[in-house]
Amino acid sequence: MKRLAVVAALVALSACAEAPMRATGDLGLVVERADGALQLVETSHNTRLSRVSGLGDLSHASVVYSRDERYAFVFGRDGGLSKVDMLSGRVVGRVMQSGNSIGGAISQDGRLVAVANYTPGGVRVFDTDTLEMVADIPALGADGQTSKVVGLEDAPGNRFVFSLYDSGEIWLADLKDPKKPAIRKFTGIGKQPYDALVTEDGRYYMAGLFGEDGIAMVDLWNPEAGVRRILDHYGKGQQPLPVYKMPHLEGWAASGTQAFLPAIGRHEVLVVDTTTWREVGRIAVAGQPVFAMLRPDGRQMWVNFALPDNGKVQVIDVPSLSVVKTIEPGPGVLHMEFTPRGERVWLSSRDADHVTVWDTETLEQVAELPASKPSGIFFTARAHRIGL
Amino acid sequence: MKRLAVVAALVALSACAEAPMRATGDLGLVVERADGALQLVETSHNTRLSRVSGLGDLSHASVVYSRDERYAFVFGRDGGLSKVDMLSGRVVGRVMQSGNSIGGAISQDGRLVAVANYTPGGVRVFDTDTLEMVADIPALGADGQTSKVVGLEDAPGNRFVFSLYDSGEIWLADLKDPKKPAIRKFTGIGKQPYDALVTEDGRYYMAGLFGEDGIAMVDLWNPEAGVRRILDHYGKGQQPLPVYKMPHLEGWAASGTQAFLPAIGRHEVLVVDTTTWREVGRIAVAGQPVFAMLRPDGRQMWVNFALPDNGKVQVIDVPSLSVVKTIEPGPGVLHMEFTPRGERVWLSSRDADHVTVWDTETLEQVAELPASKPSGIFFTARAHRIGL
Numbered sequence: 149m150k151r152l153a154v155v156a157a158l159v160a161l162s163a164c165a166e167a168p169m170r171a172t173g174d175l176g177l178v179v180e181r182a183d184g185a186l187q188l189v190e191t192s193h194n195t196r197l198s199r200v201s202g203l204g205d206l207s208h209a210s211v212v213y214s215r216d217e218r219y220a221f222v223f224g225r226d227g228g229l230s231k232v233d234m235l236s237g238r239v240v241g242r243v244m245q246s247g248n249s250i251g252g253a254i255s256q257d258g259r260l261v262a263v264a265n266y267t268p269g270g271v272r273v274f275d276t277d278t279l280e281m282v283a284d285i286p287a288l289g290a291d292g293q294t295s296k297v298v299g300l301e302d303a304p305g306n307r308f309v310f311s312l313y314d315s316g317e318i319w320l321a322d323l324k325d326p327k328k329p330a331i332r333k334f335t336g337i338g339k340q341p342y343d344a345l346v347t348e349d350g351r352y353y354m355a356g357l358f359g360e361d362g363i364a365m366v367d368l369w370n371p372e373a374g375v376r377r378i379l380d381h382y383g384k385g386q387q388p389l390p391v392y393k394m395p396h397l398e399g400w401a402a403s404g405t406q407a408f409l410p411a412i413g414r415h416e417v418l419v420v421d422t423t424t425w426r427e428v429g430r431i432a433v434a435g436q437p438v439f440a441m442l443r444p445d446g447r448q449m450w451v452n453f454a455l456p457d458n459g460k461v462q463v464i465d466v467p468s469l470s471v472v473k474t475i476e477p478g479p480g481v482l483h484m485e486f487t488p489r490g491e492r493v494w495l496s497s498r499d500a501d502h503v504t505v506w507d508t509e510t511l512e513q514v515a516e517l518p519a520s521k522p523s524g525i526f527f528t529a530r531a532h533r534i535g536l
Numbered sequence: 537m538k539r540l541a542v543v544a545a546l547v548a549l550s551a552c553a554e555a556p557m558r559a560t561g562d563l564g565l566v567v568e569r570a571d572g573a574l575q576l577v578e579t580s581h582n583t584r585l586s587r588v589s590g591l592g593d594l595s596h597a598s599v600v601y602s603r604d605e606r607y608a609f610v611f612g613r614d615g616g617l618s619k620v621d622m623l624s625g626r627v628v629g630r631v632m633q634s635g636n637s638i639g640g641a642i643s644q645d646g647r648l649v650a651v652a653n654y655t656p657g658g659v660r661v662f663d664t665d666t667l668e669m670v671a672d673i674p675a676l677g678a679d680g681q682t683s684k685v686v687g688l689e690d691a692p693g694n695r696f697v698f699s700l701y702d703s704g705e706i707w708l709a710d711l712k713d714p715k716k717p718a719i720r721k722f723t724g725i726g727k728q729p730y731d732a733l734v735t736e737d738g739r740y741y742m743a744g745l746f747g748e749d750g751i752a753m754v755d756l757w758n759p760e761a762g763v764r765r766i767l768d769h770y771g772k773g774q775q776p777l778p779v780y781k782m783p784h785l786e787g788w789a790a791s792g793t794q795a796f797l798p799a800i801g802r803h804e805v806l807v808v809d810t811t812t813w814r815e816v817g818r819i820a821v822a823g824q825p826v827f828a829m830l831r832p833d834g835r836q837m838w839v840n841f842a843l844p845d846n847g848k849v850q851v852i853d854v855p856s857l858s859v860v861k862t863i864e865p866g867p868g869v870l871h872m873e874f875t876p877r878g879e880r881v882w883l884s885s886r887d888a889d890h891v892t893v894w895d896t897e898t899l900e901q902v903a904e905l906p907a908s909k910p911s912g913i914f915f916t917a918r919a920h921r922i923g924l
Contacts, residue, residue, distance in 0.1 A: 304878060349834040529920040
């Protein structure tokens with residue numbers, strides 16, 4: 149009888165020993181958009197750990213991470229804000245917080261998560277522990293209309309910056325006291341800001357304009373200086389191509405004093421001098437670029453494209469500003485993500501139902517993981533980076 | 537009897553439930569130098585989790601992390617290389633790999649850890665899984681003597697870069713095939729390189745010279761261009777002060793196109809234009825600086841000092857290049873570490889037997905943790921950064 153107790157105890161202990169401890173630094177999520185699911189992956193051996201279901205409409209989903217990398221906050225297109233435990237692989241919180249939303253950000257101190265909503269237009273802010281809403285900021289523009297909010301980014305000082313698509317504004321919200329958000333509004337910043345990024349240091353907020361060529365930029369160290377237009381008229385009056393998909397601004401792609409931005413409606417990546425904010429060159433690429441993403445050491449850039457070229461990815465050598473390889477990893481390349489030190493990059497191929505992993509030095513594929521209509525790929529290292 | 541078995545099983549299960557799962561993104565280690573121990577800490581609530589003993593002589597110890605943040609590799613002064621499991625808080629591997637060593641680095645892909653040795657002078661490289669030695673590189677200089685190795689850094693492409701103190705050389709070692717390290721040697725680079733860093737992108741390796749003013753710099757994208765001297769003669773012939781402690785180069789402190797370096801033997805921090813590599817200014821500070829470390833957003837710099845000023849820390853506002861506060865957190869401030877998004881900084885006060893945590897916006901202390909003769913503080917976010 150005593151033996152039975154000992155055996156039972158050993159069985160129980162071994163059952164819990166079988167849930168191995170693991171760290172969170174090499175984890176990631178792959179969005180399986182059609183299924184409303186996420187694959188939980190690890191990048192040390194390129195394997196899938198588990199699948200997380202029940203996340204609603206993930207057709208344009210994005211993810212931010214808690215400061216300890218324990219939790220992912222998933223922003224679903226249907227307005228769902230989900231909290232996923234990266235260690236248990238379970239959804240531990242979920243709020244249907246709007247009718248339609250696009251992206252979000254986590255605060256510098258990790259205590260707040262903000263969501264950019266289309267319907268109702270505005271930003272809602274939630275406590276990252278409880279998912280209780282702590283602030284509601286309707287995006288009522290100076291023109292009296294409520295705008296869709298896009299390009300929501302975090303900035304140092306527990307601030308959030310975002311753009312109002314319809315009324316052409318940028319708002320800088322200080323959330324140090326969530327009960328009383330202090331908001332500075334910039335109006336007349338340009339037509340239809342459609343997306344934005346902040347530089348790696350969180351200093352400059354840049355919103356791409358759809359209604360005109362150019363970027364609206366705010367120096368967050370000197371907001372009183374207002375909004376500055378850079379790369380104005382870069383289309384130079386030439387007829388843009390029909391745009392099937394807007395470029396995406398995600399993470400500031402700067403290497404030394406050069407930055408790279410996808411051009412709208414052109415088969416080009418713009419090269420910008422960050423000391424003058426002037427265009428200093430263009431790189432001809434295979435299609436209309438969606439993402440232009442730099443390897444973490446800044447020596448290489450990977451570019452994916454809109455239809456009809458979304459089966460291709462081009463690798464650009466930064467020193468020579470030239471394309472060194474064109475890869476076809478499988479059609480429908482929606483997203484790319486580098487490992488934090490840059491030795492590998494993961495590419496999603498929605499229409500091939502797989503994700504591929506590439507060695508960024510040899511430019512060879514090293515792994516493939518099946519995935520159901522994969523779109524976004526987000527690694528936990530983003531937890532430690534301003535603006536991601 | 538059956539009930540006893542059930543109770544035993546429940547007790548066993550609750551025992552393992554009591555070892556809570558935790559993520560690794562907000563963890564850190566504080567070196568307790570006199571005790572040969574490490575405190576395992578977390579930065580979300582500023583608490584100590586446990587203490588790790590048995591690490592030998594940690595009087596100048598430093599730490600790098602595995603790519604998943606699971607393991608810390610601790611480089612002890614006595615030549616000990618220890619592998620610490622950040623989740624269990626235990627030493628899981630230890631090698632006495634030399635007689636006397638100073639620092640080390642982890643490879644880009646996380647598979648190799650390299651140690652810089654004084655005795656015997658050279659670099660030894662180990663497999664991060666097994667701690668088996670995979671390469672041994674004696675630092676035999678062109679002058680026929682074996683040098684102490686200093687300033688060992690990782691660089692993209694699974695390379696390591698390091699300096700030979702006695703013979704005045706810099707070596708660039710490619711470890712893609714650990715059995716056959718490919719080494720490029722730069723000789724006559726200057727007198728007594730004493731420490732080094734790589735820029736955040738891993739492009740430039742910079743070695744500070746003790747035997748002369750100036751910095752020896754290698755562009756790792758263009759190693760065939762050789763070594764370049766920058767900031768030559770910055771002492772400008774003025775008599776340097778007696779140096780009680782050398783400045784330390786750790787992490788590249790650059791904000792926009794300005795970089796900051798502690799001057800040797802002077803109460804100054806040098807300001808360098810990174811487009812020309814010329815000195816463009818100096819900031820007068822309270823003593824001889826040891827570390828000049830930028831907050832991750834680049835807007836603020838914290839500086840600590842050598843004796844007799846090692847009880848002070850100064851906070852510099854980068855836009856104005858002026859000291860905005862002088863803090864006295866407790867005597868013997870040996871090290872400083874920012875949280876990854878910069879909202880807090882941790883300071884060690886060896887002679888006050890505590891570590892303090894500061895809010896970098898209010899510049900107020902927010903926490904204090906007892907620690908026995910603390911020196912280095914290292915957060916797991918370093919796992920994701922080139923050169924750290």
